[in-house]
Amino acid sequence: xxxxxxxxxxxxxxxxxxxxxxxxxxxxxxxxxxxxxxxxxxxxxxxxxxxxxxxxxxxxxxxxxxxxxxxxxxxxxxxxxxxxxxxxxxxxxxxxxxxxxxxxxxxxxxxxxxxxxxxxxxxxxxxxxxxxxxxxxxxxxxxxxxxxxxxxxxxxxxxxxxxxxxxxxxxxxxxxxxxxxxxxxxxxxxxxxxxxxxxxxxxxxxxxxxxxxxxxxxxxxxxxxxxxxxx
Amino acid sequence: xxxxxxxxxxxxxxxxxxxxxxxxxxxxxxxxxxxxxxxxxxxxxxxxxxxxxxxxxxxxxxxxxxxxxxxxxxxxxxxxxxxxxxxxxxxxxxxxxxxxxxxxxxxxxxxxxxxxxxxxxxxxxxxxxxxxxxxxxxxxxxxxxxxxxxxxxxxxxxxxxxxxxxxxxxxxxxxxxxxxxxxxxxxxxxxxxxxxxxxxxxxxxxxxxxxxxxxxxxxxxxx
Amino acid sequence: xxxxxxxxxxxxxxxxxxxxxxxxxxxxxxxxxxxxxxxxxxxxxxxxxxxxxxxxxxxxxxxxxxxxxxxxxxxxxxxxxxxxxxxxxxxxxxxxxxxxxxxxxxxxxxxxxxxxxxxxxxxxxxxxxxxxxxxxxxxxxxxxxxxxxxxxxxxxxxxxxxxxxxxxxxxxxxxxxxxxxxxxxxxxxxxxxxxxxxxxxxxxxxxxxxxxxxxxxx
Numbered sequence: 001x002x003x004x005x006x007x008x009x010x011x012x013x014x015x016x017x018x019x020x021x022x023x024x025x026x027x028x029x030x031x032x033x034x035x036x037x038x039x040x041x042x043x044x045x046x047x048x049x050x051x052x053x054x055x056x057x058x059x060x061x062x063x064x065x066x067x068x069x070x071x072x073x074x075x076x077x078x079x080x081x082x083x084x085x086x087x088x089x090x091x092x093x094x095x096x097x098x099x100x101x102x103x104x105x106x107x108x109x110x111x112x113x114x115x116x117x118x119x120x121x122x123x124x125x126x127x128x129x130x131x132x133x134x135x136x137x138x139x140x141x142x143x144x145x146x147x148x149x150x151x152x153x154x155x156x157x158x159x160x161x162x163x164x165x166x167x168x169x170x171x172x173x174x175x176x177x178x179x180x181x182x183x184x185x186x187x188x189x190x191x192x193x194x195x196x197x198x199x200x201x202x203x204x205x206x207x208x209x210x211x212x213x214x215x216x217x218x219x220x221x222x223x224x225x226x227x228x229x230x231x
Numbered sequence: 232x233x234x235x236x237x238x239x240x241x242x243x244x245x246x247x248x249x250x251x252x253x254x255x256x257x258x259x260x261x262x263x264x265x266x267x268x269x270x271x272x273x274x275x276x277x278x279x280x281x282x283x284x285x286x287x288x289x290x291x292x293x294x295x296x297x298x299x300x301x302x303x304x305x306x307x308x309x310x311x312x313x314x315x316x317x318x319x320x321x322x323x324x325x326x327x328x329x330x331x332x333x334x335x336x337x338x339x340x341x342x343x344x345x346x347x348x349x350x351x352x353x354x355x356x357x358x359x360x361x362x363x364x365x366x367x368x369x370x371x372x373x374x375x376x377x378x379x380x381x382x383x384x385x386x387x388x389x390x391x392x393x394x395x396x397x398x399x400x401x402x403x404x405x406x407x408x409x410x411x412x413x414x415x416x417x418x419x420x421x422x423x424x425x426x427x428x429x430x431x432x433x434x435x436x437x438x439x440x441x442x443x444x445x446x447x448x449x450x451x452x453x454x
Numbered sequence: 455x456x457x458x459x460x461x462x463x464x465x466x467x468x469x470x471x472x473x474x475x476x477x478x479x480x481x482x483x484x485x486x487x488x489x490x491x492x493x494x495x496x497x498x499x500x501x502x503x504x505x506x507x508x509x510x511x512x513x514x515x516x517x518x519x520x521x522x523x524x525x526x527x528x529x530x531x532x533x534x535x536x537x538x539x540x541x542x543x544x545x546x547x548x549x550x551x552x553x554x555x556x557x558x559x560x561x562x563x564x565x566x567x568x569x570x571x572x573x574x575x576x577x578x579x580x581x582x583x584x585x586x587x588x589x590x591x592x593x594x595x596x597x598x599x600x601x602x603x604x605x606x607x608x609x610x611x612x613x614x615x616x617x618x619x620x621x622x623x624x625x626x627x628x629x630x631x632x633x634x635x636x637x638x639x640x641x642x643x644x645x646x647x648x649x650x651x652x653x654x655x656x657x658x659x660x661x662x663x664x665x666x667x668x669x670x671x672x
Contacts, residue, residue: 015587017667054312055454078318086309092248101241105317383595388586396580400573401599404606407614428613436606443602450518451595454588
């Protein structure tokens with residue numbers, strides 16, 4: 001079960017009369033980093049949840065290569081990696097235990113090596129056996145990113161991955177995303193930190209009130225273009 | 232199946248770290264027994280069949296408390312979503328959570344049953360095998376329905392109030408079966424045939440409701 | 455359907471208008487006296503209520519597994535009607551019980567299972583009302599479980615104790631009582647179908663209105 005593109009066609013999602021996503025269409029290819037920009041409540045999390053197969057679209061179709069989430073079933077889910085706003089890690093467990101649990105859940109091979117490598121990338125080797133509840137927000141964020149990427153997913157969905165990261169960690173995360181791009185992952189990132197994502201973005205979209213538009217080309221930085229789009 | 236085992240192991244590990252659910256459920260169970268005693272002990276003597284009622288209602292109440300907390304825990308960092316994303320049939324996640332809840336209920340029972348036997352002078356160990364059967368079958372049925380609804384309600388706003396409102400009418404057969412089966416064992420002349428009839432009812436309930444939950448978990452957990 | 459509705463409504467009104475005459479003509483039961491006449495309401499609404507619970511359960515299952523929103527709109531109506539008819543059963547039952555057994559309430563199989571079902575479908579409505587977004591699927595699961603629960607509640611309470619007149623009351627009914635009884639059952643079932651149809655139509659319209667609102671925004 002593998003795919004090299006993600007395609008949204010006319011995807012809408014509403015909760016009663018509240019519209020969260022309105023006829024969203026876009027596609028992303030393997031080896032692309034796509035940024036989703038927009039204010040809070042503009043539908044970014046809804047879009048990511050639908051792409052993650054956690055939420056059904058009210059109408060429209062989402063295709064992973066040639067298949068839909070229903071057709072792909074749990075094998076498809078195994079190719080998706082999600083970093084949620086709420087991090088998806090157990091505070092009572094240690095960093096290593098969290099990673100080991102998810103590695104086993106994804107039935108990965110060579111679990112100890114993978115866990116050690118992930119801990120090294122998150123710069124948490126010294127704290128591997130400490131409970132996550134004792135970690136700072138930045139440490140948790142680094143751990144959560146590595147947890148989401150542990151199974152080398154094809155589709156990587158990151159909700160605000162730069163939150164709480166210092167400059168060094170943000171740099172490391174950018175390198176990690178570049179590496180994912182080279183490995184042929186489809187990376188979709190929502191963020192408010194335009195400067196942080198700018199150096200690695202291949203395509204950018206803006207969500208406003210559930211509507212998705214490509215960020216207009218033009219002069220200046222990502223933030224300048226974003227401001228112009230909102231003006 | 233290995234997914235279910237992983238989920239149980241993880242739940243037990245988390246619980247051994249915090250001990251919160253076991254500790255609060257046990258304390259709550261003992262408080263329940265205390266409160267019942269005021270209503271059901273008359274002139275120093277226990278009202279007929281009261282011990283069976285106290286035992287099962289205590290288990291049900293403590294179970295609700297534990298269910299709520301277990302799924303609050305998965306909600307805290309939205310780890311429930313991470314579990315649902317795992318590349319395994321979602322029913323396996325349900326089985327894992329169910330096994331965790333059953334183990335917890337059995338642990339509570341391991342304390343509550345001897346306490347009821349001592350404090351309400353009930354010969355609960357006279358037919359230990361049958362009693363164990365009733366406890367196992369009753370806990371499984373209660374946990375099967377409870378786990379499904381607690382998991383569903385985890386993303387709902389008023390889950391703390393809705394869980395008991397949903398759970399108690401749904402588990403009426405478990406409570407009747409448990410209480411009456413236990414009462415049959417506690418009579419001066421234990422009525423084993425009656426207890427067996429109740430055990431059969433509980434087992435049928437378990438079979439149907441576990442199957443139904445396995446079947447319904449996947450569509451219900453996709454929003 | 456639309457043209458059939460007023461016709462069926464007139465038939466239902468006619469049936470309910472004529473029912474008292476039939477019931478009056480039916481033989482006067484000596485031990486129960488006038489109270490026995492409750493039977494024509496009580497049993498007819500009870501049959502309707504349990505039927506309605508199954509309709510809600512099946513509609514809920516179709517909604518969940520077939521992903522068909524239309525089934526959910528039927529399930530809501532059926533759940534509300536289960537509660538409504540359940541209320542009639544729970545009020546008319548004690549009136550009978552007071553005369554027959556000397557108490558208002560008996561913890562027997564039928565009374566208790568009616569109460570349990572009534573609570574389950576109340577829970578369905580509460581969940582829908584207060585559960586927030588996404589509660590349609592959760593309540594559909596409640597309806598499915600509720601319908602599956604009926605035989606178990608009945609079996610367990612029956613094993614526990616029973617004083618209610620047993621099911622064989624209906625076949626052994628005095629032939630001259632059977633006519634009015636079947637008439638009542640038919641009248642209530644027709645009323646049920648009409649109410650469910652109207653309720654579903656309302657829900658369909660609400661869904662249509664919602665989609666128009668959303669289309670307007672586009």
